[in-house]
Amino acid sequence: MDERAKIPVSLPSTNPTVSYWQDPPDDLADHRSTPDLPKFADTVIIGSGITGAAVAWGLLQGPNPSSILMLEARQACSGATGRNGGHTKAASYRTFPHHASTHGLATAKQIASLELRNIRATHAFARDHAIDCDLxxxxxxxxxxxxxxxxxxxxxxxxxxxxxxxxxxxxxxxxxxxxxxxxxxxxxxxxxxxxxxxxxxxxxxxAGSLSAYKFGIGVLRACVDRGLNLQTGTPVTGLVAVSSSATDGEGKWDVNTERGVVRAGRVVLATNGYTAGVWPRFQGAVVxxxxxxxxxxxxxxxxxxxxxxxxxxxxxxxxxxxxxxxxxxxxxxxxxxxxxxxxxxxxxxxxxxxxxxxxxxxxxxxxxxxxxxxxxxxxxxxxxxxxxxxxxxxxxxxxxSPDGLPFVGEVPGESGLWASCGFQGHGMALCWECARALVEMMEGRDGEELREWFPDIFRITEQRMTQRFRGRLDAIPKAEEK
Incomplete structure (x- = not known):
């Protein structure tokens, strides 16, 4: 497993298998809000799945939302969101004993509560916004x-x-x-x-089911209608932190793409399994x-x-x-x-x-x-x-991830670089609420109210990023019944 975790993470394949859910693709699949990339954006979100869409939606809810640019390497919502089984399910009973023994009862209860709330919030958003997603x-x-x-x-x-x-x-x-x-x-x-x-x-x-692809597209469409600049077919080839003296107040990051460079005030990695391909510090942390x-x-x-x-x-x-x-x-x-x-x-x-x-x-x-x-x-x-x-x-x-938990928050030592990723194949029970928590952190509302419902153990730390990867923790064999 050590050798598999060391394989350099690449950009998404240019010729993916055809997902049942994306056949045929939605009209938004190849959308570009503007012919060219802007030179600057307050926030650049990399990835257009449920996480990226939910973060964009959250940031657009303020009275004076900042400029948001979303970059997607392939078609809109063409990654894991558009390829999963559509199962809105949290088998919390399977992980609860491990979480309680490892992180304490209070944290285990927070995680289980978040998972159920995530499913209900996803369902509610689809209903409230009339998203046709076979809910x-x-x-x-x-x-x-x-x-x-x-x-x-x-x-x-x-x-x-x-x-x-x-x-x-x-x-x-x-x-x-x-x-x-x-x-x-x-x-x-x-x-x-x-x-x-x-x-x-x-x-x-x-539990429940839906087309996560149709749901993700529905959220993206609502965001585009509210001013999101969505740019598909735009792989991010690298990020460069820019010193404060060089930015002159214009931003902290240069986002390099095959279509040019965008300077951003902050960057969100909504890239899940591809995260290390954009920011190599996640190599071995998100496998x-x-x-x-x-x-x-x-x-x-x-x-x-x-x-x-x-x-x-x-x-x-x-x-x-x-x-x-x-x-x-x-x-x-x-x-x-x-x-x-x-x-x-x-x-x-x-x-x-x-x-x-x-x-x-x-x-x-x-x-x-x-x-x-x-x-x-x-x-x-x-x-x-x-x-x-x-x-x-x-x-x-x-x-x-090595500890079986998502990474949510600001990347340690990298001001303005945020991430929500590493969902262990259970994104339908985690993505929406993790994105909501990330928006709270980014907008400066990272206080006791957030900590009441969002597990601290999900936050990104240097210690978590450097743990050894052992594979899927939910596949560890159970003891034989005595």
């Missing part, structure tokens, strides 16, 4: 196939219930026995690597990891044609898949979106770390993901669609 708030079910994972799941639920009370939103989880899962839901025992794995139990709670997703046409036996009433995850030893079904009214109602499979690749997906090439897929993961729907849904899947099971598959680049 569907609903319950989810985690189907657990491993005894150790099932024991850990129950421990996590007990911990959250004790911390928040079972009746509060954050502590509202339902545990299902094996018999209840098999009787109430269209899932079955599976076969993993030639051996049968039995359902151990399930965990139900609130890219290529994730893979596939869209399946629903099997003929699926209930409601595949438009299921909830989302799912399927958890096994050292790995998991996550799944949403497209709702009625979407372009392809009933399509099953299945992501994951990393642990089933050679060396548990080691070669997917450190790569920024979302222009290719891992064939091992392709083969594995294709079989997931028939395996998990068993007889309820039925015959494959006449046009074939797989409609499309694609990859995207996530960003992982």
């Amino acid at each position: 569907r708030p609903c319950d989810t079910l985690d189907v657990v196939y491993d005894a150790g994972e099932w024991a850990a799941a129950r421990e996590g639920v007990r911990g959250l219930r004790a911390a928040f009370l079972k009746t509060t939103p954050v502590g509202r989880y339902t545990l299902y026995s094996r018999e209840e899962v098999l009787a109430q839901f269209p899932v079955h025992d599976g076969v993993f690597e030639g051996r049968e794995e039995r359902v151990q139990g399930g965990v139900g709670y609130f 890219p990891l290529r994730g893979q997703v596939t869209a399946h046409r629903p099997g003929r036996g699926m209930p409601a044609g595949g438009c299921l009433d909830r989302t799912y995850s399927f958890i096994y030893e050292r790995g998991y898949e996550y799944m949403v079904s497209q709702p009625e009214g979407s372009r392809f109602p009933g399509d099953i979106i299945m992501g994951g499979g990393l642990a089933k690749a050679q060396e548990e997906g080691l070669m997917e770390y450190g790569t920024t090439d979302d222009g290719a897929v891992n064939e091992e993961i392709t083969d594995y993901l294709r079989d997931t729907t028939g395996r998990y849904f068993g007889p309820d899947w039925g015959e494959d669609h006449p046009e074939g099971r797989t409609r499309s598959e694609w990859t995207g680049i996530m960003g992982f």
Whole structure:
């Protein structure tokens, strides 16, 4: 893993796989607000995913918003936001015990509360601004196939219930026995690597799904309408800090692009897995990891044609898949979106770390993901669609940190350079609220009110940036049930 973390991070691929969500691309995909880049901007945001869009929206809410320039290397919202599975889900019970034992109960409660609030805020913004993004708030079910994972799941639920009370939103989880899962839901025992794995139990709670691409585009469009200068097809090739004597009050950073140099008063890195490609100090601190997703046409036996009433995850030893079904009214109602499979690749997906090439897929993961729907849904899947099971598959680049937490705040020792990145593949449960916190910090509202709800442990520190990267912390094996 040390060698994978050292691979120099590059700019985004110029020929990415075609994401299900971006086919066809939105009219805003190649937008340039002005023919040429401005010479100066008060704030330059690098990256146009949910984080960049949310930061721009926050900065534009003041009575006298400053000039904001957003630079995107490829098309608008073409990175991880436009390539994820669309799952607005926070499996807080899985991380709560670790956070409580490592960072203390108060911090663990802050993180769990933020995750649920993030999902609700994302849903609320889509509703309030009438963003057509196939939004569907609903319950989810985690189907657990491993005894150790099932024991850990129950421990996590007990911990959250004790911390928040079972009746509060954050502590509202339902545990299902094996018999209840098999009787109430269209899932079955599976076969993993030639051996049968039995359902151990399930965990139900609130979640939802949406097209993160359509949502991100919707936020960007609202920002452009309010004065954001969006420049797509403009890779940032480097940042240069400019001394105060040289700026004459004009700015602190020179942002170098293939189309010219922009001087900025401050810069926001909303670049997630690509962050070290823009600012090398993040090399090894935000490590890219290529994730893979596939869209399946629903099997003929699926209930409601595949438009299921909830989302799912399927958890096994050292790995998991996550799944949403497209709702009625979407372009392809009933399509099953299945992501994951990393642990089933050679060396548990080691070669997917450190790569920024979302222009290719891992064939091992392709083969594995294709079989997931028939395996998990068993007889309820039925015959494959006449046009074939797989409609499309694609990859995207996530960003992982050594301690499993995002980096949010001003980069140590670099005045005016801000970042919100490293979301561990769980950006839909973190990005919006982290962006809101970053705006509070940038606008000078970094006081007790912010600290009441935003975890200090998310803030960027030199110590956090220099830790050794060990891979996905959520893949550390659980102890066998005794």
